[in-house]
Amino acid sequence: DTGVSQDPRHKITKRGQNVTFRCDPISEHNRLYWYRQTLGQGPEFLTYFQNEAQLEKSRLLSDRFSAERPKGSFSTLEIQRTEQGDSAMYLCASSLEPPIQPQHFGDGTRLSIL
Amino acid sequence: GENVEQHPSTLSVQEGDSAVIKCTYSDSASNYFPWYKQELGKGPQLIIDIRSNVGEKKDQRIAVTLNKTAKHFSLHITETQPEDSAVYFCAALYGGSQGNLIFGKGTKLSVKP
Numbered sequence: 001d002t003g004v005s006q007d008p009r010h011k012i013t014k015r016g017q018n019v020t021f022r023c024d025p026i027s028e029h030n031r032l033y034w035y036r037q038t039l040g041q042g043p044e045f046l047t048y049f050q051n052e053a054q055l056e057k058s059r060l061l062s063d064r065f066s067a068e069r070p071k072g073s074f075s076t077l078e079i080q081r082t083e084q085g086d087s088a089m090y091l092c093a094s095s096l097e098p099p100i101q102p103q104h105f106g107d108g109t110r111l112s113i114l
Numbered sequence: 115g116e117n118v119e120q121h122p123s124t125l126s127v128q129e130g131d132s133a134v135i136k137c138t139y140s141d142s143a144s145n146y147f148p149w150y151k152q153e154l155g156k157g158p159q160l161i162i163d164i165r166s167n168v169g170e171k172k173d174q175r176i177a178v179t180l181n182k183t184a185k186h187f188s189l190h191i192t193e194t195q196p197e198d199s200a201v202y203f204c205a206a207l208y209g210g211s212q213g214n215l216i217f218g219k220g221t222k223l224s225v226k227p
Contacts, residue, residue, distance in 0.1 A: 004157075031213065033213055035215075040219070040220070041219055041220070042118075042120075042203045042205070042217025042218055042219055042220055043158065043203075043215070043217050044217070045208075045211075045213070045214040045215060045216070048213035048214075055212070055213065056211055056212075056213055056214060058214070091157055091158070098212050100145070100146045100165065100207065100212075102148060102160050102163055103148070103160070103213075103215065104160060105150070105157035105158045105159070105160075106157050107155070107156050107157040108157050
């Protein structure tokens, strides 16, 4: 069990640029989740996948955000035309299939918008 | 919207004392309540969880209690150690979802040697 892996750990970009983050879940986990965490707050749910199917999206996931999990293994989260308000830690978690299974988080990608 | 409130926001205890963190939730359909510990620069680490069919669960120095009628749950840490210092988050699984955890705002615990 190597844990959830996220890449890159840090990303600094200029406003208006596109960025993409990658998440590799724990190998036997078929559920994958994306959360966003701003300073001093708890994580906020963005979306989740079961295998390659995206089953739920939060209202926080504006049309500038897109998440994919094409082969049911790793996932990518892309933000287009970044804005100052996108600065946050983007966390990925994974779990086994329901009934309810614990979500295990990676160490996140910290995004800073200049 | 669905909400989880967490108190206190900061907590300072002496090594060896107990620490208690309390959370309330709004969604009566929530049935799963995990607790996470987050250290600086790291992701949240699951430390204990409880399901709605159980009132209490213990794991060594950590225990969680759940009162479904009152919609509140608590984390108890006994015999605290300096390495327990971190930010702790409670969460509730949103009843209309199978994946959406609603988190509290966190409690920064400091354990003084």
